Amino acid sequence: MKYKGKYNVFDVSKVSTYPLSTRSNKVTLDDLVRPGDVGKLPVELSDRTRGHVEAVAGAIVSAREAGKPVVFFTGAHLIKNGLGPLLVELVNRRIVTLVAGNAATAIHDFELALIGQTSENVPNALDKGRFGMAREFAYINAAISLGDEEEIGLGESLGKTICDEAFRETVFDRVAGDDWPRSFEHSEVSVLAACYRNDIPFTVHAGIGTDVTDQHPSFDGRAKGGCSGRDFLIYTNEITRLTGGGVILNVGSAVTGPEILLKAVSMAANSGSIPTDIVTADFDIRDYRPDAMTDESSAGYYFRDQKSIVTRIPRAFAGKSFYVQGDQKQTFPLLFKMLAERARHGGTKL
Numbered sequence: 001m002k003y004k005g006k007y008n009v010f011d012v013s014k015v016s017t018y019p020l021s022t023r024s025n026k027v028t029l030d031d032l033v034r035p036g037d038v039g040k041l042p043v044e045l046s047d048r049t050r051g052h053v054e055a056v057a058g059a060i061v062s063a064r065e066a067g068k069p070v071v072f073f074t075g076a077h078l079i080k081n082g083l084g085p086l087l088v089e090l091v092n093r094r095i096v097t098l099v100a101g102n103a104a105t106a107i108h109d110f111e112l113a114l115i116g117q118t119s120e121n122v123p124n125a126l127d128k129g130r131f132g133m134a135r136e137f138a139y140i141n142a143a144i145s146l147g148d149e150e151e152i153g154l155g156e157s158l159g160k161t162i163c164d165e166a167f168r169e170t171v172f173d174r175v176a177g178d179d180w181p182r183s184f185e186h187s188e189v190s191v192l193a194a195c196y197r198n199d200i201p202f203t204v205h206a207g208i209g210t211d212v213t214d215q216h217p218s219f220d221g222r223a224k225g226g227c228s229g230r231d232f233l234i235y236t237n238e239i240t241r242l243t244g245g246g247v248i249l250n251v252g253s254a255v256t257g258p259e260i261l262l263k264a265v266s267m268a269a270n271s272g273s274i275p276t277d278i279v280t281a282d283f284d285i286r287d288y289r290p291d292a293m294t295d296e297s298s299a300g301y302y303f304r305d306q307k308s309i310v311t312r313i314p315r316a317f318a319g320k321s322f323y324v325q326g327d328q329k330q331t332f333p334l335l336f337k338m339l340a341e342r343a344r345h346g347g348t349k350l
Helices: 035-040 047-065 084-092 103-115 122-126 137-149 154-163 165-175 191-197 221-242 256-270 290-294 304-316 328-345
Strands: 025-028 070-074 098-101 117-120 202-204 246-251 278-284 320-325
Touching: 035 084, 035 328, 047 070, 047 246, 047 278, 047 320, 047 328, 070 084, 070 221, 070 256, 084 191, 084 328, 098 103, 098 221, 098 256, 103 117, 103 137, 103 154, 103 191, 103 202, 137 154, 137 165, 137 221, 154 165, 154 191, 154 202, 154 221, 191 202, 202 221, 221 246, 221 256, 246 256, 246 304, 256 304, 278 304, 278 328, 290 304, 304 320
Parallel strands: 070 098, 070 246, 098 202, 246 278, 278 320
Antiparallel strands: 025 117
């Protein structure tokens, strides 16, 4: 990026990179949870949490049977925890109508599709100046730049890189060296790819300086902002479809997901598409105190997910909310299992 202002800026040409394949990662394909694994997973959750998961599953099935949206916002840990294949299946079965996340969510998913590994071992790399410096992050930046030229969204740009040969080759030709990987051998585990193939939006809600891709000479902040800005409008358009019902899930996003939704529902209501009779569900591990939502002296008052997803938004629009407390490694597979059971008993396949 060019800068012509009066301050000194970091010279990104000083940054050195290394092959992604040489990086120490914590998650491999063997760590992923597949749909067939769900029945074997141990579940140690309270009756209250189980009841909430069951209620959310019922609301999702009812919403889809009525043709209403199911919006799924997730933080990056769902992918890092190996749960991406379950979300892929929900996309393939059109149980969810839009997937959203921050840029880290998309980056981890992209890595899995490319090399079958993700989740860099940060302590091993940070003191050596190697954290986030894998050279193949240039693929992501090139995809976003090309996507911005085509005036499409960020999630669509990355999904198109994985799935569309012509687009992918253009991305590769812009940045790849002779010994760089030039195919996505594991696209079957990618949520980005599943969404692109099924024409279901994957919207990426990004910041600047928040992601490892921003550390590289190939980073283009204008392209990242442009593509993510389009994704916000795609997301908001889906929220306008929540008139008369639908479900919004927030899984492990403490700030970005709640804040994006808060702005989107306000825009939808302002334009005349009021999201009434919605069901919202927040999946997280922290304690939830309803009384803290109006007490500015309480730490809980500042938990954006609990305040917006569980309290303010459903109250404002005559909706119903659930706080699903527990480790998402258990709560999300349980939700998947209950969705499968309900869909099967209702005569549909999952």
